[in-house]
Amino acid sequence: MVRSCSPLRAIALFGVTVLAVACGSGAKPPVLTPTPGVGDGLTVITPPPESLRAAPDLFPPAPVIVRAELPRAWDDLDTSTVRLPILVATTRRAVAADRPGFRFGTTDANELSWGLAQVSVPSYRVRAEGEIPRAGSEPEPDAARLMFMNSLIPADSNRFLQRVRDDLARTKSRDILVFVHGYNSSFEDAAVRLAQLVADMGYDGTAVLFSWPSAGALSGYVRDQQTARNAGWHLLRLLRDQLPRTNPDRIHVIAHSMGSEVLSKALSLIDPRDSLPRLAQVVFAAPDVDARIFGREILPVLRQRAQGVTLYASSEDEALRASRVLNGVWRLGLGGDSLSVFDGMTTVDATRVRGDLLGHTLFGNAALLSDLFAVLTEGRRPNERRLLQVRRADGTVYWRFR
Numbered sequence: 001m002v003r004s005c006s007p008l009r010a011i012a013l014f015g016v017t018v019l020a021v022a023c024g025s026g027a028k029p030p031v032l033t034p035t036p037g038v039g040d041g042l043t044v045i046t047p048p049p050e051s052l053r054a055a056p057d058l059f060p061p062a063p064v065i066v067r068a069e070l071p072r073a074w075d076d077l078d079t080s081t082v083r084l085p086i087l088v089a090t091t092r093r094a095v096a097a098d099r100p101g102f103r104f105g106t107t108d109a110n111e112l113s114w115g116l117a118q119v120s121v122p123s124y125r126v127r128a129e130g131e132i133p134r135a136g137s138e139p140e141p142d143a144a145r146l147m148f149m150n151s152l153i154p155a156d157s158n159r160f161l162q163r164v165r166d167d168l169a170r171t172k173s174r175d176i177l178v179f180v181h182g183y184n185s186s187f188e189d190a191a192v193r194l195a196q197l198v199a200d201m202g203y204d205g206t207a208v209l210f211s212w213p214s215a216g217a218l219s220g221y222v223r224d225q226q227t228a229r230n231a232g233w234h235l236l237r238l239l240r241d242q243l244p245r246t247n248p249d250r251i252h253v254i255a256h257s258m259g260s261e262v263l264s265k266a267l268s269l270i271d272p273r274d275s276l277p278r279l280a281q282v283v284f285a286a287p288d289v290d291a292r293i294f295g296r297e298i299l300p301v302l303r304q305r306a307q308g309v310t311l312y313a314s315s316e317d318e319a320l321r322a323s324r325v326l327n328g329v330w331r332l333g334l335g336g337d338s339l340s341v342f343d344g345m346t347t348v349d350a351t352r353v354r355g356d357l358l359g360h361t362l363f364g365n366a367a368l369l370s371d372l373f374a375v376l377t378e379g380r381r382p383n384e385r386r387l388l389q390v391r392r393a394d395g396t397v398y399w400r401f402r
Contacts, residue, residue, distance in 0.1 A: 063247055066169040071204035074121075081122050081143050083150065084195045087164055088115035089238050090211040091231050092187055094154070098139055101149035101188025108213045108227055112234050114160035116153040117209075119195035122146065129200050130355075130364030132192055147192045157242065164246045167206040174249040175205030175280070177376065180235065182257025183224045183288065186216040197254075197363055201373045205252075208243070210235055212262055221326065228258050232265025239266065240276040250280035250307075252376050257319070257360065260287030260332065264294060267301045279306040281376050286312065286333040286360050288323050291340045294332050299342055309345040310375055312362060316351050319360035341396040346382050349390070349400035367401055 076082050090113050092104035100117065120143040127133055127147075135141035135148035143150060155163065168174045179197065181190035190211050198207045212231035214224050243251055255263040263282075270276055282302060287294075302309050314320075315335035324331050332340050341347045348371070355362035362368045371387070374380040383389065387399040 065174070065247060067174050068170055068172045071172040072170065073202040073204070074199050077121060077124055077199060079123055079125070081120060082199070083118040084121050084199060085167060085207070086117040086119055086149075086191050086194055087160060087167065087206065087208045088117050088152070088191070088211065089113075089160070089208065089234075089242075090115070090187065090213075091234050092211055092213040099149075099188075100152035101135075101186075101191065103152055104187040104211065106186075106213050106215050108230065110230065112157075112237065114155045114157055116155055116160070116163050117149055117191055118151045119191055120146070120148055120150045121195055121199045129366055130196070130369065132196050132364070134189075134192065147195065149188050149191050161242060161246055164206055164208070164243065168246060168248055171204050171206060173204045173377070174247075175376075176208055176243055176246070176248045176251045177203060177205050178208045178210055178239070178243070178251065178253045180210045180212075180253065180255040180259035180262050181214070182259045182286075183214055183221060183228075184216060184218055185214045187211055189216070193256075193361075193363065197369075197372075200369050201376075203373070204377065206248070208238075210238060210262070212259075214258075221323075224258055225261060228261040229265045231262045233269060235262055236266040236269050236276075239279070240270075240274060244277045251277070252281045252283070253279060254283045254285060254372075255287065256285045256363075257333075258288045260284050260289045264289050264298045267298050267305070270301055270305070276305060281308045281310065281379070282306045283310045283372065283375065284312070284332065285362065286314065286317055286320060287331070288320060289332050290327070291330045291332040291334075291338075295340065295342050299345060303344040308375070308379070311340065311345055311347045312350045312368065313339055313347065314349070314351045314353070314359055314362070315339075316354075316359040318358040339398060341392070341398050347398040348382070348387065349398055352401045371401075 074082055090104055091109055091111065093107040093109040094103060094113060095105040097103045122133065122145055126145055133146050135146040141148045179194040181193060191209055194207055194209050213227050239251065253263060311332065313333045313335045317333060320331045320334045324334060330338055335349050335351050339347060339349060350362055350368060353362050353365045353368050355364045371385055374385045382399045386402055388402055389397060390400055391397050
């Protein structure tokens, strides 16, 4: 590579003063010319003409982008069990355990660990769409009937990113879906939930689990709130510093329940000068966060940093009703007369959608899965989906399931 010459400078060589330039390899040799009117022994070395200098190589070669010809739809689930890949970023502390799903516990490591996991998903012949037949504490669960993490390989950040690149190359969309789980969730619970979402949506992209150290117990609510907020900084690192290096087409984020506290904290830490890439779709499902703070401090950041923001709320969410009493403020995921409707966010009233007994986890409902697929994969607007528009007396608009 030819490099351009550096500026003129004076040097002393064996008692002779010389004006010299330093040229890179391949450049035309400098020309020695006597300079009239200058004292004896003074010589000027003139650089080669500008036309002979080469511009430095400022731009590295573009990365090779590989994608599949057809989207992944997990069609093998119609007849057989599938091992679904999940890439793991977690702030849980590692523990010794025989079962892969038990190898990250409830203690906060306050740093990111990485892993390459697989979750066993039984065939639709034995599992209905949306169902999660969870394994218990047995050392070797039945993969033909139960959902559980059947492998976990620890990794450093470089190997983690290479596996993300490898998985993206097996997709047509080259999209990444980051899932942030909620309160009262173990490490394996979170991985199994993400695997169920990916399988039942027929999601083509790469699945990344961000797992923070929930206590995994109903009694751990206050502790989980503090741990979730502490995890926000680490989630920001993942979204800003790590995943963009894999060259995905889009990065989507789903935050469920108290996972919305993690995401909200991450967004609140963004400096306006940060190079956080623009996110694609950001989904808050039954979010357990203060609706006032979200509208005032978090949503304005998302308007600048995301292509779309969707809220799924319900007036029949018993877990968020309890959270409202405990916290003394309205929760973003609660529906009813005080349903949160803001400019720049699509609000969907999911009261008619039933999931678990508390009405808090709706990912098992076919209608919600279909709508979520339309948001993430097809990028459809609410008027292009199976939703009804509702206009309130103040002129604000939200949507609900038919």
